[in-house]
Amino acid sequence: MSEFAIDVHGLVKRFGDKTAVNGISIQMPRGQVWGFLGPNGSGKTTTIRMICGLLKVSEGSGTCLGFDVVSESKKIKAHTGYMTQKFSFWEDLTIRENIEFVGRLYQLPKLRERVGQTLETLGLTDRQHQLAGDLSGGWKQRLALAAVTMHKPELLLLDEPTAGVDPQARREFWDQIHYLTAQGMTVLVSTHYMDEAERCDEIVYLANGALLTQGRVNDIIDQSGLVTYKAEGVGVRQLSEIIGLEPGVEHVSYFGSALHVSGPDAALIEQALNKTGKVDGLEWHEVRPSLEDTFIALMNRAGMDTRVHS
């Protein structure tokens, strides 16, 4: 048994002459929860699909659960659960039929019992004969998670499982993820939410199909060498543009009603704030940079447009 759940080197995926993923290497130990982050179009979904054998690898190699990603996708599929970004269960089947169908393809023993249990845990026993297409977005996500974990996979690949899910449900979703890892599952979850990223053991951040940074949340923040000052108050909005023009200020961003001013050098930022930021009695404090501040800084430094528009 391989020590890594995912161990891939230099994965490349090209669609025609467009390179969607450009040389990604990931070594992910078993039993952890890793977050997969990056702007839209950065290649998260494409990478996940290559790992579980849904897309052919253009270049690179590796293993998933010890099975070769190029040649043993059938075994990989049997031992992983992949929850797609877009709901892709059969909307014209009932909830129960969907779960039964998935269970049958995984060749679960005692299918009826397992389906019953799954419906019970989901809390959908009463609605089992409703069409899956009639469920609300959040419930569809719950159904999908239940379906892909029914065969107790060793590895879970979740592609933005909480997109469009209400905060309460999102919390429950994550409780469920932690419960599953406590039972020994390995989870790779892509997300755009920073609070979710902070719940992961490690994060992998992609930009333009390449790995921008990887590590524990705190390490990433520390290693960025970023200094952030924060102020909250009435006139703060008018300030963002002028502060942003000062030398030594890498970026200025809003967090709720507060403004974060970040850069690599504390002295330069103090200078900038003394010049332009001291209005209306605003109080500036140095704060620990947030993960989001760090990502913005890293993207700026890498000289990358923050978004791929195609």
Added chain:
Amino acid sequence: MRRDRLTFAMMFGIPIVQLVIFGYAINTDPKLLPTAVHAEEQTPIVRTLISGMKTSGYFDFVAATSDPRETAEMLARGEVAFVVSFPVGFTQQLVRGDRPQVLVEADATDPSAASNAIGYLNTIFTRALAHDLNGPLRALAAQPPPYELIVHPKYNPEGITQYNIVPGLLGVILTLTLVMIMATTMAREVERGTMENLLALPAEPHEVMIAKITPYVMVGTVQTVVILLAASILFSVPFVGSLFVLLFGISIFMIANLALGFAFSTVAKSQLQAMQLSIFFFLPSLLLSGFMFPFRGMPQWAQTIGEVLPLTHFLRVVRGVMLKGTGIADLQQPFLMMTGFAVVACVIAMLRYRRTLD
């Protein structure tokens, strides 16, 4: 539309195929129909009559025998369309002016296929005899003809077209619905976004195919029951043969069509393309299988295409079993051809089945 090359191809392909088929292949006045001759005597007069039939272009003599059982079997198997019999003493009686009988047995399962040839027979014979009946025999050339032409339209003596059309319709309806429904299945998965999930699950291509085909076998079975009941109740089509043999044939035929539909569905990128592919297959099936026009009337190349189509073979089975009572032993060839078609379609489907989202 530039990006959908298949649609583009279909827009031109379908009219061209139709033109070629209607223009060149279809012939409602079939010639060179295979004929067996059963002559009890070989005299100049008999030879004259036979060569007269030959030169008319309607008859192609493929067998000559003196055993009436053999010719009957050939007619039953559909190897020949006509059996012409000249009895012993035919020439003598003719010369004496006793008007001996010429018996022409015709396979009338498809009444239109045989009718023209039969209609011309008297003219053909009279013309042929005109040369021989000279000198003292000239008197015989006068009306009425010196022989008596007896025509036995077998298997469908009244020449009722429904007897031919309705069983054939079973095959046409099964082809149309089964190929079309099956052809759209994978495209439907893609369009609904469920393809990704299906591929992520550990399902083998053949499992997917079996799972997709099974429900439509039920659909086909219901259609079969409805059409057979209608054939019997509304159109009183006779059912001479064995129901078991027919059901066996229907099963193979349904599987061949479903397998083809599934093969189409692994090629079609959208439901529209799937429909177009189905129609592209359905048209020649309708026109070249012998359903709408006599198979034997078509030129060789069209018959060759027809021989590949499962509907052609199914028509032989269903007409053979229902109208002629043909047994399984004489239907081996159509059964084998349909099975072969199904196997090839399955292999193509398995080779073309996409295991990834690329």
